[in-house]
Amino acid sequence: QVQLVQSGAEVKNPGASVKVSCKASGYTFTDFNMHWVRQAPGQGLEYMGVINPNTDGTNYAQKFQGRVTMTRDTSIRTAYMELRSLQFDDTAVYYCSRGGYESGGYWGQGTLVTVSS
């Protein structure tokens, strides 16, 4: 079965960077885009961007351009999202989500990133 397993919770100081991983299993990793979405406490879903694991092409939401980098390692079927220059309002649960809804909607379990001094 399809699974997306994310890395564990992180606590970071303001100005630091965080890198969240998302390990895929149960399907061909390069067949589907991987999206990243975040959710601040008590708030809605906010789209961050996408990586095509086959081509390594990326597309970032304008809000995050210059501050986010999405990468992948096809040898271990893992996608990564790095966010730099963290601020307090970056505190959120970060999710990876596989594209290709016709084949099912799959999300990781979420990774809580807390920015605190």
Added chain:
Amino acid sequence: EIVLTQSPGTLSLSPGEGATLSCRASQTVSSNNVAWFQQKPGQRPRLLIFGASSRASGIPDRFSGSGSGTDFTLTISRLEPEDFAVYYCQQYGRAPLTFGPGTKVDIK
């Protein structure tokens, strides 16, 4: 980017009643590439509907989606206790993908 507006913000209903949730896009969504997600507290979002009207695998048939162009609707025919949650629409027809702000369906 395409901005999605959802209404109402909150819907207070009783189990057994029907619910109609609206999602309006600021521009035409190509190929009616609109999805609906359900989210309960502390859980990841769950895909209900894709392509505006296709139910995802395992989703009960009391959930249905409709609409085209800029106006889309999620209908829950008879609310079950487990349906009280927040519902988000998403457009995936044009990058960047965007979500609506959500509609909370709570128990009256």
